[in-house]
Amino acid sequence: MNAACHHEDGAHHGLHGQALRLALTAAETRCAASQERLTLPRRRVLELLLEAHGPLKAYDLIAAFGSGGEPAKPPTVYRALDFLERQGFAHRIESLNAYVPCRLDGRGHSAAFLICDCCGAAEEFEPDLGAGIAAAAARGYAVSAVTLEARGLCPVCQVG
Amino acid sequence: MNAACHHEDGAHHGLHGQALRLALTAAETRCAASQERLTLPRRRVLELLLEAHGPLKAYDLIAAFGSGGEPAKPPTVYRALDFLERQGFAHRIESLNAYVPCRLDGRGHSAAFLICDCCGAAEEFEPDLGAGIAAAAARGYAVSAVTLEARGLCPVCQVG
DNA sequence: ACACGCATGTTATATAGTAACATCAAGCGC
DNA sequence: GCGCTTGATGTTACTATATAACATGCGTGT
Ligand SMILES: [Zn+2]
Ligand SMILES: [Zn+2]
Ligand SMILES: [Zn+2]
Ligand SMILES: [Zn+2]
Numbered sequence: 001m002n003a004a005c006h007h008e009d010g011a012h013h014g015l016h017g018q019a020l021r022l023a024l025t026a027a028e029t030r031c032a033a034s035q036e037r038l039t040l041p042r043r044r045v046l047e048l049l050l051e052a053h054g055p056l057k058a059y060d061l062i063a064a065f066g067s068g069g070e071p072a073k074p075p076t077v078y079r080a081l082d083f084l085e086r087q088g089f090a091h092r093i094e095s096l097n098a099y100v101p102c103r104l105d106g107r108g109h110s111a112a113f114l115i116c117d118c119c120g121a122a123e124e125f126e127p128d129l130g131a132g133i134a135a136a137a138a139r140g141y142a143v144s145a146v147t148l149e150a151r152g153l154c155p156v157c158q159v160g
Numbered sequence: 161m162n163a164a165c166h167h168e169d170g171a172h173h174g175l176h177g178q179a180l181r182l183a184l185t186a187a188e189t190r191c192a193a194s195q196e197r198l199t200l201p202r203r204r205v206l207e208l209l210l211e212a213h214g215p216l217k218a219y220d221l222i223a224a225f226g227s228g229g230e231p232a233k234p235p236t237v238y239r240a241l242d243f244l245e246r247q248g249f250a251h252r253i254e255s256l257n258a259y260v261p262c263r264l265d266g267r268g269h270s271a272a273f274l275i276c277d278c279c280g281a282a283e284e285f286e287p288d289l290g291a292g293i294a295a296a297a298a299r300g301y302a303v304s305a306v307t308l309e310a311r312g313l314c315p316v317c318q319v320g
Numbered sequence: 321a322c323a324c325g326c327a328t329g330t331t332a333t334a335t336a337g338t339a340a341c342a343t344c345a346a347g348c349g350c
Numbered sequence: 351g352c353g354c355t356t357g358a359t360g361t362t363a364c365t366a367t368a369t370a371a372c373a374t375g376c377g378t379g380t
Pocket of ligand 1: 111
């Protein structure tokens with residue numbers, strides 16, 4: 001969130017209550033199905049990402065980790081983030097050094113975001129990578145992951 | 161460059177000698193045309209990027225800055241990089257925290273790279289952003305910059 | 321019980337990037 | 351020339367981001 005931004009927060013609403021519980025249960029289920037374990041720190045980090053209204057920095061997660069005020073140690077959170085990314089539950093937004101929960105029911109898709117430079121909203125979308133993949137193939141590259149980040153102004157922030 | 165990589169370096173060859181001088185002169189010319197100044201630290205950082213065989217980290221540039229061994233202070237290099245990016249002479253590769261000189265005669269184009277996870281090569285290409293821009297437009301976003309980074313294996317590293 | 325693989329806890333450190341303020345140098349009106 | 355403005359640089363100190371290394375715990379199979 002840009003400090004100078006005077007607009008309403010255009011970012012995704014955080015989940016809470018029943019919706020949050022449902023999302024976490026769904027994650028549990030998906031982990032069980034793939035022989036992975038959604039352990040306590042992993043679940044906690046995912047919960048924090050789902051509750052948030054926008055991208056969170058690693059050190060925001062570290063600070064918020066404990067149910068009381070106690071922070072986590074950095075490796076705890078970074079390991080959880082690695083896991084969540086591997087499983088497709090979360091994405092790292094490289095140009096922000098920040099993390100979001102996957103809004104597209106994850107696993108194995110490419111990450112693409114529209115990021116508002118004013119209010120900090122980061123909207124995930126399903127990119128059409130046809131042309132990019134073709135360019136890679138033409139050069140003989142075997143592509144395993146693609147990230148696309150478009151910066152600009154969201155509809156709300158264009159107005160003011 | 162991955163430490164475990166045993167392949168030949170697939171990265172771009174660095175410029176040197178006459179080719180390097182030509183590239184720097186071209187940059188001078190382009191700056192003069194747009195009322196910008198390619199000052200000494202800016203020119204030096206661009207030279208280091210052009211000479212390199214692949215993406216350079218900011219602190220590599222800081223260490224290599226002095227003609228003798230003396231390093232630069234971080235702000236010197238970061239400011240130069242900001243300038244070079246603004247003018248389209250260089251790009252930051254977000255997923256590497258590293259920088260490359262523009263290989264497509266820069267100014268105002270989107271940055272797109274194929275990055276080899278094995279040997280560290282980073283090849284710039286001109287992306288077809290039609291679909292991505294359309295997705296942005298459909299959501300009302302006004303996009304000002306797009307970065308696309310595809311990770312995988314270059315032709316050389318697929319073989320071994 | 322025992323060994324194995326994987327997750328976690330803990331300490332310390334490495335790497336990346338910026339704030340703040342002083343100084344300098346060019347352009348410009350006078 | 352002189353004083354002003356604007357942009358670039360030098361310098362110090364600091365903040366933010368991320369990882370190495372090693373010890374500990376825990377479930378699973380034998
Ligand atoms: Zn996603
Ligand atoms: Zn916005
Ligand atoms: Zn370029
Ligand atoms: Zn390679």
